[in-house]
Amino acid sequence: MTSDDEPSTLPRRQLGRFLREVREGSGLSLDRAAQLVELSKTALQRIETGGVKKFRIRDIQALCELYEVKPDDTDRAVELAKQARVTSWYKAFGGLYSDATFNMYVELAASARHLIAYHEIVLGLLQTADYARAVISAFYRDNSPEDIERRVELRLKRQAIVTRKADPVKLQLLLHESALHRIIGGPRVMASQMRHLAEISKLPNISLRIHPFADGCASGLLHGPFEILDFGTDAKGRLVEPSQVYLEGAGRPDLYLEHADGVRRYHDIASAVRSAALDETQTRDVLRRAARSYAA
Structure with a gap:
């Protein structure tokens, strides 16, 4: 866990993970890759594990060239190296991760073991295709139909992290x-979405509970949507990565909190909402009633 005056570990780990994955994809060993870019094996290993606080941009560019990384992804890798110097206790990133292969939230969610989310529209991981299409079309109003469909397809593919049979999130x-x-x-889309939520919430790895209007502000404030990402521990009981809180920017830069106090605060908010929420059976009943009302 970083202190307030240390560079952010989040972009360092994301950059390290990206470089390791593209190296392995190119078939190069750690020794050989280090030799070809004139780095020591230890130095490259520290880059890949996020252990370097200040990257030399020429090293990142040389590695990307060696691994034949696309220019856009090279630019993003360089930007991550620069972001690693950010010293704020929260991390703000915006406009850098539109490419599916380098989307920070998508990568974090895919490597998480446990997601706790509070939302006021249906979470993307549980959206139907039609619901996702309506949301995406409203946000990307000027994009082509082909681009909208590509984004819908990507969103649906990402849902595999919670629906796969082997070790789902x-x-x-x-x-x-x-x-x-x-x-x-529209009503037809909503009816289908409500039925989908009622059915998918039966999966053993998914808990879905509705926070009713009647509870007002569970934690005494309007906190807005958030997601807590926990990454579990390794074989030795060590944290794989510090827990993160993700706050979607909605037109502003996204925020990632990894300071212990910030993460703890959002766990407290989630606990307050959970204590006032309907249980899972009640939630499914409400969803089915909503589906019937839209289908009428």
Whole structure:
């Protein structure tokens, strides 16, 4: 865990993971890659594990050239190296990760073991294709239909992390009741989405609970949507990565909190919402009633 005056570990780990994956994809060993870019094996290993606080840009560029990384991804790798010098206790990133192969949130979610999310529209991991299409089309109003469909396809593919049979991510979704009444895509789309939520919430790794209007502000404030990502421990009981809180920017830079106090605060908020939420059976009943009302 970083202290307030240390560079952010998040971009360092993301850059290290990216460089390791493209090296392995190119078939090069750590020894050989280090030799070809004139680095020591130890230096390259520290880069790949996020152990370097200040990267030399020429090293990152040389590695990307060696691994035949696309120019856009090379630019993003260089930007991550620069972001590693950020010293704020929270990390803000914006406009850098639109490419699916280098999307920070997507990579973090895919490597997480447990996600706790509070949302006021249906979480992307549980959206139907039509619901996702309506949300994406509204946000990317000027994009072509082909681009919209590509984004929908990518969103649906990402859902595999919670639906796969082998070691799926554990998802705990606290969904505000407003999501059931905010009509996205029309009544037919909403009916299908409500039925989908009722069915997919039966999966053993998914817990879905509705936070009702009647509870007001569970934690005494309007905190907005958030996601807590926990990454579990390795074979020796050590944290794989520090827990993160992800706050979607909605037009502003996304925020990633990894300071212990910030993460603990959002765990407390999630606990307050959970204590006031409907249980899982009640939630499925409410979802089915909502589906019937939209289908009528």
